[in-house]
Amino acid sequence: MGMAMKQGVQEPVSPPSENVEYFxxxxxxxxxxxxxxxxxxxLRYRVHxxxxxxxxxxxVFLKALEKFDQYSRTSPFASWIFRIAHNTFVDFVxxxxxxxxxxxxxxxxxxxxxxxxxQNLLTNEEVLLLRERLDMLSQDQRDVLTLRYxxxxxxxxxxxxxxKSESSVKMISYRALQQLxxxxxxxxxxxx
Amino acid sequence: xxxxxxxxxxxxxxxxxxxxxxxLQQLRRAVPVNYQLKAELREKxxxxxxxxxxxxxxxxxxxxxxxxxxxxxxxxxxxVLILAAVLLLVTRDAIVVREEELAGLRMAQSAEQVAxxxxxxxxxxxxxxxxxYTRPLSEDQQESRFILPATTGRYRAVAWSHSGRQLAVxxxxxxxxxxxxxxxxxxxxxxASSRLLKEEKGAVYHTxxxxxxxxxxxxxxxxxxxxxxxxxxTLSLQEKRVTEGSQPDWSPDGGSIAFVKGGTVxxxxxxxxEVRTIGPGTxxxxxxxxxxxxxxxxxxxxxxxxxxxSVESDMLPVPAAMKDxxxxxxxxxxxxxxxxxxxxxxxxAFGFAVRR
Numbered sequence: 001m002g003m004a005m006k007q008g009v010q011e012p013v014s015p016p017s018e019n020v021e022y023f024x025x026x027x028x029x030x031x032x033x034x035x036x037x038x039x040x041x042x043l044r045y046r047v048h049x050x051x052x053x054x055x056x057x058x059x060v061f062l063k064a065l066e067k068f069d070q071y072s073r074t075s076p077f078a079s080w081i082f083r084i085a086h087n088t089f090v091d092f093v094x095x096x097x098x099x100x101x102x103x104x105x106x107x108x109x110x111x112x113x114x115x116x117x118x119q120n121l122l123t124n125e126e127v128l129l130l131r132e133r134l135d136m137l138s139q140d141q142r143d144v145l146t147l148r149y150x151x152x153x154x155x156x157x158x159x160x161x162x163x164k165s166e167s168s169v170k171m172i173s174y175r176a177l178q179q180l181x182x183x184x185x186x187x188x189x190x191x192x
Numbered sequence: 193x194x195x196x197x198x199x200x201x202x203x204x205x206x207x208x209x210x211x212x213x214x215x216l217q218q219l220r221r222a223v224p225v226n227y228q229l230k231a232e233l234r235e236k237x238x239x240x241x242x243x244x245x246x247x248x249x250x251x252x253x254x255x256x257x258x259x260x261x262x263x264x265x266x267x268x269x270x271x272v273l274i275l276a277a278v279l280l281l282v283t284r285d286a287i288v289v290r291e292e293e294l295a296g297l298r299m300a301q302s303a304e305q306v307a308x309x310x311x312x313x314x315x316x317x318x319x320x321x322x323x324x325y326t327r328p329l330s331e332d333q334q335e336s337r338f339i340l341p342a343t344t345g346r347y348r349a350v351a352w353s354h355s356g357r358q359l360a361v362x363x364x365x366x367x368x369x370x371x372x373x374x375x376x377x378x379x380x381x382x383x384a385s386s387r388l389l390k391e392e393k394g395a396v397y398h399t400x401x402x403x404x405x406x407x408x409x410x411x412x413x414x415x416x417x418x419x420x421x422x423x424x425x426t427l428s429l430q431e432k433r434v435t436e437g438s439q440p441d442w443s444p445d446g447g448s449i450a451f452v453k454g455g456t457v458x459x460x461x462x463x464x465x466e467v468r469t470i471g472p473g474t475x476x477x478x479x480x481x482x483x484x485x486x487x488x489x490x491x492x493x494x495x496x497x498x499x500x501x502s503v504e505s506d507m508l509p510v511p512a513a514m515k516d517x518x519x520x521x522x523x524x525x526x527x528x529x530x531x532x533x534x535x536x537x538x539x540x541a542f543g544f545a546v547r548r
Contacts (some may be wrong), residue, residue, distance in 0.1 A: 032237060037225045045223050051447055051463055054229050058236075065237055065244075127219050149216040150223065181212050 024073040031077050039085050042151040046089055060085045079160040082151055086161050133183045141176035228405050289511045291544040303520035304349040304399055306542050308531035310356045312524030321346035351400040360400040360409055368393050390424055399439045403446050410440035421451055435460050443478050450476035450484050457486045470496045475520040479527045491516045
């Protein structure tokens with residue numbers, strides 16, 4: 001295990017050579033601080049039960065810590081952590097296809113000092129509507145859109161996570177957006 | 193990364209797609225993040241890192257010259273460890289009284305009218321049923337009175353949020369019963385900024401308990417003598433009944449609620465709906481992810497450790513002045529400070545203690 005993982009205090013990590021274009025020098029804790037929100041939000045969107053999503057988030061970062069010495073640092077951490085997150089999600093779906101309690105029942109809303117119940121309910125409804133429409137897309141389209149727009153990954157990072165080519169991800173993304181647009185415009189026409 | 197940078201060129205050529213992307217961005221921001229989990233998991237990861245560092249630290253060289261001393265060192269260390277463990281067992285879970293009776297609290301009419309703040313340094317209390325105060329436990333600071341909306345009811349219960357920045361206050365009225373959320377700053381006097389969480393005719397509320405993320409409040413709702421536990425969102429208008437019973441207390445992970453039904457403490461798993469019986473008693477309070485403290489029918493404190501398939505219970509040694517008379521123990525966030533309400537003659541007294 002690299003010493004760069006000590007409690008937020010990172011020993012200098014030097015790039016292996018000057019011709020390496022990308023080098024991630026931050027410690028695990030710094031990366032955790034940056035990526036927790038994205039991973040948690042991604043899983044909370046994909047898993048209907050927020051407690052399951054939080055359990056999966058915990059699993060993802062514990063796995064990431066155990067495997068951190070296998071992370072090459074010459075590729076973006078985003079791709080690496082989301083590959084773990086996506087695989088963890090896929091395993092979860094395979095193991096457990098039922099969700100006993102829906103997200104909206106648990107009131108797991110973002111803490112907000114502003115008292116805006118109507119706004120909050122409206123947003124919940126919109127999120128649920130989007131989820132319903134995403135469920136009408138293919139698995140590949142859902143994976144690409146959620147990784148790209150909920151995990152905030154770039155095209156090449158999505159490609160790395162899903163093991164696809166960039167051109168393939170671009171095409172899937174384009175078609176998924178067109179399909180989603182039609183679903184919004186046309187009242188859930190399923191044109192798959 | 194700016195949002196616009198994520199949009200590929202072909203996506204931007206279509207204005208309706210651009211609108212859709214903006215909509216997705218808005219919805220992404222609406223999906224909540226569990227910041228409490230973020231903090232707790234960070235601690236867990238740091239602990240795991242320390243363990244991993246220890247596992248990977250080089251072993252001391254095995255030298256013949258030092259071997260004998262090493263053996264003696266190991267024996268000596270073992271003896272020290274055993275002594276430390278014995279000392280720990282002897283002193284563990286001892287409750288030491290700091291103040292046997294907090295002054296001025298005899299005006300409180302029930303155990304739920306006084307609450308210990310999460311920081312363990314302040315209390316909130318209701319006096320004569322119609323006045324709400326907070327006060328530091330250190331003597332050199334003044335109490336603060338909170339002026340709530342002018343209603344005719346009496347305040348039945350008070351509970352701190354886990355952030356310590358809000359109080360849930362239950363108002364009981366002959367016509368309408370209410371739960372108020374009151375903004376508070378424990379460090380100074382405040383004219384309370386409050387809002388109504390819930391209002392209902394014919395139902396009596398009591399024993400509010402905040403969820404760990406402060407986004408929900410569980411409480412007892414009593415109608416026609418029947419007690420049920422309900423949960424209301426502190427952000428939206430959502431609410432739901434979770435089970436029959438009273439005195440809910442939310443587990444640290446938010447996944448379970450300890451409660452009382454028929455004089456027995458039980459735990460409801462909110463995810464599965466499974467109910468687990470803990471033991472006869474009242475006023476359950478989670479003091480660790482797998483431990484619940486509660487008051488026995490004999491007026492003492494028990495800590496129940498929830499194993500996978502069994503429950504191990506141990507009596508908590510309590511000060512002699514409170515023995516057999518305890519009504520409720522209210523714990524601080526780190527579970528080191530305890531506000532203990534106990535019977536003192538015909539009225540309730542409140543003591544402040546620390547756990548060692």
